[in-house]
Amino acid sequence: MRKRVLVAQSGGPTVAINASLAGVIAGVVRSGEYERIIGAANGILGVLNERFTDLSIFENDVKAGNDSISDIVTSGNDDVQKAWCPKSQLDRLAVTPSMYLGSCRFKLPFYEEDSQLYEKIFAILDKNDIGMFFYIGGNDSMDTVNKLSAYAKSISSDIRFAGIPKSIDNDLPHTDHTPGYGSAAKYIAASIAEMAHDVKIYDIPCVTIIELMGRNAGWLTGAAALARNEYNELPQLIYLPEVDFDKDEFIEDVKNELKKSNCVMVAVSEGIHDSDGNYINAGTSDTFGHDQLGGAAKTLELLVKEKLHIKCRSVEINIMQRCAAHMAAGTDIREAYELGIAGAKYAIEGNTGFIPVLKRISDAPYRSVIEYADLKSIANVEKKVPLEWINKAHNNVTDNMLEYVKPLIKGEILLPYKNGLPDYLWQDTKYMD
Amino acid sequence: MRKRVLVAQSGGPTVAINASLAGVIAGVVRSGEYERIIGAANGILGVLNERFTDLSIFENDVKAGNDSISDIVTSGNDDVQKAWCPKSQLDRLAVTPSMYLGSCRFKLPFYEEDSQLYEKIFAILDKNDIGMFFYIGGNDSMDTVNKLSAYAKSISSDIRFAGIPKSIDNDLPHTDHTPGYGSAAKYIAASIAEMAHDVKIYDIPCVTIIELMGRNAGWLTGAAALARNEYNELPQLIYLPEVDFDKDEFIEDVKNELKKSNCVMVAVSEGIHDSDGNYINAGTSDTFGHDQLGGAAKTLELLVKEKLHIKCRSVEINIMQRCAAHMAAGTDIREAYELGIAGAKYAIEGNTGFIPVLKRISDAPYRSVIEYADLKSIANVEKKVPLEWINKAHNNVTDNMLEYVKPLIKGEILLPYKNGLPDYLWQDTKYMD
Known part of the structure; x- marks a missing residue:
């Protein structure tokens, strides 16, 4: 032997x-x-x-x-x-x-x-x-x-x-x-909860966009919902790559949230894409080369500034979420x-x-x-997030996603x-x- | 009373x-x-x-x-x-x-x-x-x-x-x-040490550029040196905003480090600038507006890719370092x-x-x-890092910086x-x- x-x-x-x-x-x-x-x-x-x-x-x-x-x-x-x-x-x-x-x-x-x-x-x-x-x-x-x-x-x-x-x-x-x-989800949720403390302090309208890994599957982005608790409703909006992303609808979503709170936080997957399958990272593609992903949050930051003329910041948690x-x-x-x-x-x-x-x-x-x-x-x-775990407006996850990920962190x-x-x-x- | x-x-x-x-x-x-x-x-x-x-x-x-x-x-x-x-x-x-x-x-x-x-x-x-x-x-x-x-x-x-x-x-x-x-320095050092584990795993040349806060003072960027220990030499290069930054010298510095190791990590302040005082975030300034800082690491990532044609990644630790x-x-x-x-x-x-x-x-x-x-x-x-705590080549901090920050974390x-x-x-x- x-x-x-x-x-x-x-x-x-x-x-x-x-x-x-x-x-x-x-x-x-x-x-x-x-x-x-x-x-x-x-x-x-x-x-x-x-x-x-x-x-x-x-x-x-x-x-x-x-x-x-x-x-x-x-x-x-x-x-x-x-x-x-x-x-x-x-x-x-x-x-x-x-x-x-x-x-x-x-x-x-x-x-x-x-x-x-x-x-x-x-x-x-x-x-x-x-x-x-x-x-x-x-x-x-x-x-x-x-x-x-x-x-x-x-x-x-x-x-x-x-x-x-x-x-x-x-x-x-x-x-x-x-x-x-589970560990990545825990780090993401903890970091987003801490960032919610950070962005909540100013009494002026502001939008914060967090980009998470997962090109085709929204598991990590969905875990952002874990940051919410009895005190904190951030991030109010979550966009997964399992469904198409529409920039106009996104701006409407943000506007609606701004009616309820000065402080809006958004979690997006690096892989969000439009209905033609194009990644939402235009704007950066000519300068930075078509071959690299990333830049979804930065693209949306520019869009919010252009359309809504308010303070907006993008944060890419990057490789820290995996190490x-x-x-x-x-x-x-x-x-x-x-x-x-x-x-x-x-x-x-x-x-x-x-x-x-x-x-x-x-x-x-x-x-x-x-x-x-x-x-x-x-x-x-590739296993993706079930479509029924994404809400009808395609801007949030349902409780099924939360129940799934909760014990894993x-x-x-x-x-x-x-x-x-x-x-x-x-x-x-x-x-x- | x-x-x-x-x-x-x-x-x-x-x-x-x-x-x-x-x-x-x-x-x-x-x-x-x-x-x-x-x-x-x-x-x-x-x-x-x-x-x-x-x-x-x-x-x-x-x-x-x-x-x-x-x-x-x-x-x-x-x-x-x-x-x-x-x-x-x-x-x-x-x-x-x-x-x-x-x-x-x-x-x-x-x-x-x-x-x-x-x-x-x-x-x-x-x-x-x-x-x-x-x-x-x-x-x-x-x-x-x-x-x-x-x-x-x-x-x-x-x-x-x-x-x-x-x-x-x-x-x-x-x-x-x-x-x-002290807490921000601890988080930065821990995150960079973990990212050193992350980027070390591939046996191919790669450069990782970490951007840290501190527009005019390099205290947080200098703290990146804490990530080094008896096993880990990353980040090999550290650039503070107290001295001028030269893109050509930077590329030479990276090339020299690549002779010693496949894996090069660089820490830069968001406020690095050339000898005319211009921030090293050109490239992004036209698209993203002149009023916002950030983008030094992304700019250098593009520069490394253009000049050295090797794998390069930029990471902005962003607001997480303060919360x-x-x-x-x-x-x-x-x-x-x-x-x-x-x-x-x-x-x-x-x-x-x-x-x-x-x-x-x-x-x-x-x-x-x-x-x-x-x-x-x-x-x-504004109190800045003493110039004598920066090495002569302007691409690292001296032991004085390390002795200063060590107890604070x-x-x-x-x-x-x-x-x-x-x-x-x-x-x-x-x-x-």
């Missing part, structure tokens, strides 16, 4: 992707079935370039029982001072943002068309005595691991392949939600970890070509279980601090011989 | 300005010399419009001894779980971002030129039996309270006036630093509170026309004491959470009859 397991990470960063890495390590080590688990640097490129990362400090924590991530309270803490705090290196890994192993954006060709890369990858896996390969990532990464799995079957290789989901965009099908989404681990959701970190463990177990039991997914059992109290989906059915499919985590700043692990760039 | 004290807040938000409000309340109530302390809504406009806010919930906390803000540990906590956590309403006020009493941007004329507004203000103060007026704010607000104080002297009024400093920009003279700066109370610095909140108490005490002792300021006694261990400066000498003066605060989000007090908009 092959003696080693390989794990890699790919796609865009999230706050929870290292918790899944920690979970895969814990699942593999606890099984006692393999001698080692090692990492590939920069995703599948690390395999191709034979750049492997030693993970023994984490293996040792699991062997010594020094992993406590399953103790995270996910229901929200009455007393923050009793919240979970990482202690071991494996614990710290689980709350370190972005990819500990590095990432890549790399699309494999179909092996039926070009098998050369596949032959190289499998030769390297053979040489390194790899029995299982775990790929933690989003849609594109699931495409990669699905192709590897299919190729393995075609050559009757006994190497097992599994995907582990992650995405701040929450756009993978067959899973209630993806790890990384702000100091605001990680306990639910998110714990589920990401458990998906890693479950994926490892299921592969060790003999399965391949799968991805562990979350199935929600109840909203309140929130409970989820782990099931397994076929990689084939998940790769390259719960649970606080107390990071260790050093010199006044969160003390994370740093990405390892020393490779094994 | 007059029976009541008035307090108001003005200018741009900070995370610590309500801690100073809490301090003024505590100082006044503890003295036992006045019957009430009340707030004016939206700064001096609240006086003019006679919109006063009841602060009795906070007065009651002080009377009952339920204020514990002085217990905040400012030296950094070995164990975050033992960090200070607000309990009373006064405690919660101290860690609520932005202005609890609202704000305004309003410049008083010189009373020698137009005394009408002054007569109105003083008539309202008389009518409401106000013996002392505290104005918490930055340069512009100090101008206001200085003018009121001068007018009081000119008419031999016995009403006392004091300013309490606040500014994320840290640009007030005569004080080692201003409340609000992210979930990352408040313990040192900042405690000092803001103590300045409020000291200001109240000093006025009660019979002084007027002053502002309490911080004098640093030592860097390590950090210690500061409170002194008092004349309002006349502080209004409308220390001390963690554990906010109460509700539904997964920080639970702040909300601005009061119910006014007294």
Whole structure:
């Protein structure tokens, strides 16, 4: 039997992707079935370039029982001072943002068309005595691991392949939600609530437009509604990319809100578009190049100033929404970890070509279980916000959206601090011989 | 003797300005010399419009001894779980971002030129039996309270006036630093450190440009250097508005850094300008109007793409850097509170026309004491980063800057959470009859 397991990470960063890495390590080590688990640097490129990362400090924590991530309270803490705090290196890994192993954006060709890369990858896996390969990532990464799995079957290789989901965009099908989404939603909601305090202070009409990530799926933008509470009605307007955006209707919406309050806040997805499918980021496209997204909020800021002649500001929360681990959701970190463990177990039991997914059992109290989906059915499919979760005027989300996302941001985590700043692990760039 | 004290807040938000409000309340109530302390809504406009806010919930906390803000540990906590956590309403006020009493941007004329507004203000103060007026704010607000104080002297009024400093920009003279700066610096450093994790993951050349607030003073931009540690050298380049910016030299700086690392991060002030004093936000000025700042990072992003043809991203941390109370610095909140108490005490002792300021006694261990400066000498003066704290190449800060800012971000605060989000007090908009 092959003696080693390989794990890699790919796609865009999230706050929870290292918790899944920690979970895969814990699942593999606890099984006692393999001698080692090692990492590939920069995703599948690390395999191709034979750049492997030693993970023994984490293996040792699991062997010594020094992993406590399953103790995270996910229901929200009455007393923050009793919240979970990482202690071991494996614990710290689980709350370190972005990819500990590095990432890549790399699309494999179909092996039926070009098998050369596949032959190289499998030769390297053979040489390194790899029995299982775990790929933690989003849609594109699931495409990669699905192709590897299919190729393995075609050559009757006994190497097992599994995907582990992650995405701040929450756009993978067959899973209630993806790890990384809850923490991003928590950071977005907290930041918008704080900005509501900020923009409320002047007694003059003003509009604030917040742009959030999610090109085709409005999950993160919909989470902006979490900022509302018994005192705060901001943001009053929310626009998702699942429906068409009309600039004239937008101006009417803002005017209507200004009749009720001097202070209007709007959350928009970076991917809002008109009925012809053109992104609402004209105005900037000639100067900044057609190839880049972003600028929806800036475009609307200019529109409000032009049409309404009032104070208007745009804010792009940008990459901070996917790396702000100091605001990680306990639910998110714990589920990401458990998906890693479950994926490892299921592969060790003999399965391949799968991805562990979350199935929600109840909203309140929130409970989820782990099931397994076929990689084939998940790769390259985008899950969007259901149209019935968007109001009829297309300028807000319904309570269904709120009930869905509410439990996912719960649970606080107390990071260790050093010199006044969160003390994370740093990405390892020393490779094994 | 007059029976009541008035307090108001003005200018741009900070995370610590309500801690100073809490301090003024505590100082006044503890003295036992006045019957009430009340707030004016939206700064001096609240006086003019006679919109006063009841602060009795906070007065009651002080009377009952339920204020514990002085217990905040400012030296950094070995164990975050033992960090200070607000309990009373006064405690919660101290860690609520932005202005609890609202704000305004309003410049008083010189009373020698137009005394009408002054007569109105003083008539309202008389009518409401106000013996002392505290104005918490930055340069512009100090101008206001200085003018009121001068007018009081000119008419031999016995009403006392004091300013309490606040500014994320840290640009007030005569004080080692201003409340609000430390928390903003902590948030900036933490966010940049997290973004360093984010941008490090791809093994391809890329440049990330972070824009920070501070039009004429580079204090916040200089704080970006705090993100560096034994593992992380990002941001390698830092440009302050105290010196001229040259686009060609900037491109050379980036090229040099790219020789050392694939991953280059740059921190720039929103106020960087060329040797003719023109802001580096051309490109956007025609489309977006000359009257607004911002866009330095976007301009440099386009420049890098044009000149170097590599991946480049710009991020504007925007208003989040001044309202992210979930990352408040313990040192900042405690000092803001103590300045409020000291200001109240000093006025009660019979002084007027002053502002309490911080004098640093030592860097390590950090210690500061409170002194008092004349309002006349502080209004409308901007304190900038000393030129000797900027390196010779004008693309970095020196260790002096780091030693200066390091202690100011220390001390963690554990906010109460509700539904997964920080639970702040909300601005009061119910006014007294």
